[in-house]
Amino acid sequence: MRDSPFQPGAARAATPEFTRAEVALANRNSGALLELLDCDITPTGTHYLLNHFDVPVLRAQDHVLEFDGAFDAPYTLSMAEIMAQPQVTLPVTLECAGNGRAGMEPRPLSMPWMYEAVGTSDWTGTPLAPLLERAKPRGSVQDFAFFGVDFGYDKGIPHHYGRSLTPAEVAGLDALLVWGMNGAPLLPQHGAPLRLIVPGWYGMASVKWLGRITALETRFDGFQQAETYRFRTHKDDEGRPVTQIHVRSLIKPPGVPDWFSRMRRVQAGPVALSGRAWSGGGVPIAKVEVLLDGAWQQAQLAPPQGRYAWTRWQIDWQATPGQHEIACRATDAAGNTQPLTAPYNLGGFANNAPHRVTVEVVD
Amino acid sequence: MRDSPFQPGAARAATPEFTRAEVALANRNSGALLELLDCDITPTGTHYLLNHFDVPVLRAQDHVLEFDGAFDAPYTLSMAEIMAQPQVTLPVTLECAGNGRAGMEPRPLSMPWMYEAVGTSDWTGTPLAPLLERAKPRGSVQDFAFFGVDFGYDKGIPHHYGRSLTPAEVAGLDALLVWGMNGAPLLPQHGAPLRLIVPGWYGMASVKWLGRITALETRFDGFQQAETYRFRTHKDDEGRPVTQIHVRSLIKPPGVPDWFSRMRRVQAGPVALSGRAWSGGGVPIAKVEVLLDGAWQQAQLAPPQGRYAWTRWQIDWQATPGQHEIACRATDAAGNTQPLTAPYNLGGFANNAPHRVTVEVVD
Numbered sequence: 121m122r123d124s125p126f127q128p129g130a131a132r133a134a135t136p137e138f139t140r141a142e143v144a145l146a147n148r149n150s151g152a153l154l155e156l157l158d159c160d161i162t163p164t165g166t167h168y169l170l171n172h173f174d175v176p177v178l179r180a181q182d183h184v185l186e187f188d189g190a191f192d193a194p195y196t197l198s199m200a201e202i203m204a205q206p207q208v209t210l211p212v213t214l215e216c217a218g219n220g221r222a223g224m225e226p227r228p229l230s231m232p233w234m235y236e237a238v239g240t241s242d243w244t245g246t247p248l249a250p251l252l253e254r255a256k257p258r259g260s261v262q263d264f265a266f267f268g269v270d271f272g273y274d275k276g277i278p279h280h281y282g283r284s285l286t287p288a289e290v291a292g293l294d295a296l297l298v299w300g301m302n303g304a305p306l307l308p309q310h311g312a313p314l315r316l317i318v319p320g321w322y323g324m325a326s327v328k329w330l331g332r333i334t335a336l337e338t339r340f341d342g343f344q345q346a347e348t349y350r351f352r353t354h355k356d357d358e359g360r361p362v363t364q365i366h367v368r369s370l371i372k373p374p375g376v377p378d379w380f381s382r383m384r385r386v387q388a389g390p391v392a393l394s395g396r397a398w399s400g401g402g403v404p405i406a407k408v409e410v411l412l413d414g415a416w417q418q419a420q421l422a423p424p425q426g427r428y429a430w431t432r433w434q435i436d437w438q439a440t441p442g443q444h445e446i447a448c449r450a451t452d453a454a455g456n457t458q459p460l461t462a463p464y465n466l467g468g469f470a471n472n473a474p475h476r477v478t479v480e481v482v483d
Numbered sequence: 484m485r486d487s488p489f490q491p492g493a494a495r496a497a498t499p500e501f502t503r504a505e506v507a508l509a510n511r512n513s514g515a516l517l518e519l520l521d522c523d524i525t526p527t528g529t530h531y532l533l534n535h536f537d538v539p540v541l542r543a544q545d546h547v548l549e550f551d552g553a554f555d556a557p558y559t560l561s562m563a564e565i566m567a568q569p570q571v572t573l574p575v576t577l578e579c580a581g582n583g584r585a586g587m588e589p590r591p592l593s594m595p596w597m598y599e600a601v602g603t604s605d606w607t608g609t610p611l612a613p614l615l616e617r618a619k620p621r622g623s624v625q626d627f628a629f630f631g632v633d634f635g636y637d638k639g640i641p642h643h644y645g646r647s648l649t650p651a652e653v654a655g656l657d658a659l660l661v662w663g664m665n666g667a668p669l670l671p672q673h674g675a676p677l678r679l680i681v682p683g684w685y686g687m688a689s690v691k692w693l694g695r696i697t698a699l700e701t702r703f704d705g706f707q708q709a710e711t712y713r714f715r716t717h718k719d720d721e722g723r724p725v726t727q728i729h730v731r732s733l734i735k736p737p738g739v740p741d742w743f744s745r746m747r748r749v750q751a752g753p754v755a756l757s758g759r760a761w762s763g764g765g766v767p768i769a770k771v772e773v774l775l776d777g778a779w780q781q782a783q784l785a786p787p788q789g790r791y792a793w794t795r796w797q798i799d800w801q802a803t804p805g806q807h808e809i810a811c812r813a814t815d816a817a818g819n820t821q822p823l824t825a826p827y828n829l830g831g832f833a834n835n836a837p838h839r840v841t842v843e844v845v846d
Contacts (some may be wrong), residue, residue: 137500141744143509147599148745150513153672155537163540163671165528171841172742174518222506247573268736274742308526309516379535379637380593381504382511464804 124445125411126460126476134295138222144231151236157372157396160240160425160432161211166300167239169309170216170231172281172344173272176329180305180313185297185317189265189334192256199313203299205246210296211317213240213398213427217322217349217362220462220471228468233476235370238398240429244300244315249290251297252333261287263340266316269329277343283327284340285318294319294402294428297330319428320401322365322470324349351465359465364400367458368472369408369433369450371395374479384479397421399428401453406455408433411447411474413440419448439481447474486777487808489823489839501585505595514599520735520759523603523795524574527665530602530671533579533594535644535707536635539692543668543676548660552697554626555619562676565795566662568609573659573682574792576603576761580685580712580725583825583834591738591831595606598733598838601761604793606680612653614660615696624650625670626703629679632692642708646690647703648681657682657765657791660693683729683764683789685833714828722828727763730821731835732771732796732813734758737842747842754800758838760784761793769818771796774810774837776803782811802844810837 150169152162180199187194200317216237221228231237252264268281285293296317299306306312311328318325324344340346350359372395375386397405404424409416422432437446449458462471511531543562550557579600584591594600615627627703631644648656659680662669669675674691681688687707703709713722735758738749760768767787772779775798785795800809812821825834 137502138506139500140585143501143506143595144597144745145743146506147514147595147597150515150532151510153511153534153538154542156671159540165530165670166538166672167528169513171516173740175516177519177522199726222503232506232510234507271741273748278739278748295774307528308519311528373537376635376641377536379635380508382507384786385636385641416598481586 124414125229138232139229139354142229149231151233152239154236154370154373157370158394161242161246161302162183162239167241167310168216168237170218170237171270171309171325171328172268172274174311176269177308178269178313178329183313184302184329185314185330186332189254190258190261190337191335192258194255196301197251199299200226200401202297203247205251206295207246208242208244208246209300210294211240211242211426212317212319213238213428214323214326215365215368215398217324217469221468223473224462224464224468224471225323228466230468238370239374241301242303243296243298245296245298245317248295248297248316252290255335257287257335260337261335262338263336264290265334265336265340265342266327266330267332267333268327274343275347280342281327282340282342282344282368283325284336284342284345285325293321320365323362324362325416348467349423349469350467351413351469352467353465355466362469365367365398366470366472367405367406367452367456369395369397369448369451369458370475371446371448371477373477384477386439386479386481388441388481388483392434393437393446394432394434396430397433397450401455402427403452403454405431405450406453409449410435411445412437413444416449416463439479442482446479446482447476447478449474488774498660501595502592505592508594512594514596515602517599517733517736520733521757524605524665527667530604530673531579531600533581533600534633534672534691535637535687536633536697538672539632539674540671541632541692546676546694548677548693549695550618551695553621553700554698555621557618560614562662565609565660565677568614570607570609571607571659572607572663573657574605574789575680575682576601576791576793577686577689578728578752578761579733580687580832581830583836584831586836587825587831588828591829593831598789601733604664605666606659606661608659608661608680611658611660611679614651618698620650620698621700623700624698625701626699627653628697628699628703628705629690629693630695630697631690632694634840637706638710640710642706645703645705645707646688647699647708648688648704653815656684660718660741683728684726687725711830712832713830714832715760715830716828718829725731728761728831729835730762730768730813730815730819732758732760732811732821733838734809734811734840736840749802749842749844751802751804751844751846754802755797756800756809757795757797759793760796760810760813762813762819766815766841768794768813770814772812773798774808775800776807779812802842804844804846807842808839809842810839812837
């Protein structure tokens with residue numbers, strides 16, 4: 121293997137193995153299958169899943185969305201009424217804020233994502249902003265809180281899953297109330313019958329099983345807003361909130377795998393490498409570089425498939441016998457590049473260090 | 484907590500933590516969501532997934548099934564021809580042979596399933612046996628080998644995923660060639676466009692992405708038949724093949740979860756507990772017992788929903804404040820009962836020890 125730009129992996133010894141609780145979370149939450157990265161739209165049932173509490177099974181005909189709090193015209197909508205609103209379908213790449221957590225040192229104890237907590241779906245719904253406007257939020261509103269039906273405990277605190285957006289954030293985002301995914305009704309595990317989709321932000325903002333929107337004249341201090349999903353470097357650090365997705369890319373692993381190690385075996389000769397790259401906030405991908413034989417080489421980008429969807433990249437590689445590490449890193453149009461090592465934070469959020477794949481090239 | 488019939492968990496210290504390779508497998512393979520056990524049919528996209536190699540994306544219009552080897556009338560069928568055969572839809576509970584592996588001591592290194600590698604789908608297809616007969620297998624045939632399109636390495640051995648059934652097994656099983664799942668086309672990750680379903684056997688027999696059936700005049704010695712999926716107690720043990728599902732049951736975890744530990748919190752008072760039980764080979768469930776307050780109590784069984792599908796059970800519990808461990812064990816009509824500790828084997832197969840759930844009951 122050639123020289124690597126990455127730090128030696130010795131630091132990993134600090135948190136070498138995984139606890140039973142982490143593995144239990146990895147068994148119930150599910151990651152994408154990297155070999156399906158050639159699909160523009162992640163096949164139904166292989167989109168990543170991260171559910172904090174139990175998945176509720178709700179009947180669309182019984183479900184309502186309530187607008188309450190500091191609205192002058194609070195109201196309630198049935199699913200039929202929501203689905204009668206103007207309809208849009210948008211391809212959106214969602215990524216879990218914890219993607220890459222298992223690569224951080226020391227490893228924060230939570231769902232131990234490596235690379236797979238990402239997927240792209242065609243989401244069908246209606247814009248959020250006009251429905252908020254119809255409820256006439258007072259001028260004093262500081263936050264809109266979005267509550268899911270799902271309920272549980274975290275660090276001893278009972279709560280419905282809830283997240284908020286400020287009026288300015290709502291105005292600047294293309295948030296949707298969504299009931300369809302890939303041309304079919306939303307599935308229970310993805311938030312049926314109604315969820316929020318906040319394009320360009322990490323997945324924690326896209327509240328599932330949405331049942332209530334509360335207008336608040338203070339900032340929302342719910343657990344999932346104020347306690348988790350913040351970039352904190354130490355226990356007493358107030359931190360900054362996790363919002364937009366950080367630029368990132370993945371490689372479709374070439375060749376064929378070994379069952380257990382997932383090491384790739386590739387035939388020597390020309391290899392067409394491809395993958396996906398995306399960033400947050402609707403910022404396009406400007407460049408993808410692939411580490412081949414020790415040097416970063418620029419990949420070709422396919423045309424974007426939508427403002428909020430990932431971009432395909434490809435590059436040809438002349439693979440020579442031996443063990444290689446290939447990697448990729450993307451740069452977005454705002455000039456953000458994936459770092460070789462992402463800054464540490466207690467929650468293990470937004471670890472967008474490059475995807476590295478070990479390949480054994482055989483004659 | 485009351486006295487427990489289970490051995491103290493100290494033995495678990497022998498293999499306390501999990502390797503990065505195991506966690507990587509847990510991220511790409513996915514388990515069922517136990518809170519959805521009330522659903523007769525596992526919601527699409529939440530059925531467990533265990534794929535040895537990469538999931539291939541195949542076009543139905545290009546896919547063919549070849550019959551070759553010791554047939555007097557070998558032939559090839561297009562998907563259109565297969566789908567023109569007599570059609571049946573059958574609810575079948577599939578379980579991974581490795582389900583429960585993470586509870587074995589010492590823990591075999593492979594996909595670290597705890598309890599979740601099970602699901603029930605409505606599978607649509609056509610019976611296998613008449614299509615084999617049409618190819619006129621010679622009297623000398625000892626095995627039919629079923630090969631998937633998927634390819635990779637295991638312990639250094641390159642192979643297409645392949646499994647076999649003897650003529651006697653085919654005659655005694657209701658195996659189907661399947662193209663539909665829950666009323667929709669089969670999804671790529673479940674074997675599209677064509678897979679085998681062998682009801683009553685562990686999932687390894689239900690070959691996905693089925694492309695070829697070879698009649699053999701010897702026993703099939705492919706890797707997945709001869710090397711893995713055998714009950715071996717030591718390295719030189721030839722072992723017995725893993726075939727029928729062993730009797731097992733699961734509890735729908737009551738109350739609400741803690742995000743990280745998945746410990747359940749339940750309000751004191753009457754609690755309606757429910758779950759599922761199943762066995763292999765079409766053998767019905769005769770009894771489910773639930774460990775409540777230190778005693779095994781018999782649950783009520785719902786009517787079976789099909790010969791090869793799981794059976795719902797329920798029981799009422801008067802929950803008193805404090806920490807409790809509840810558990811369930813099933814007995815099938817052949818008299819097989821889930822053991823408190825399953826016999827050890829190197830592969831970690833068929834660990835059907837009872838499902839145990841820790842519950843904190845609060846006032």
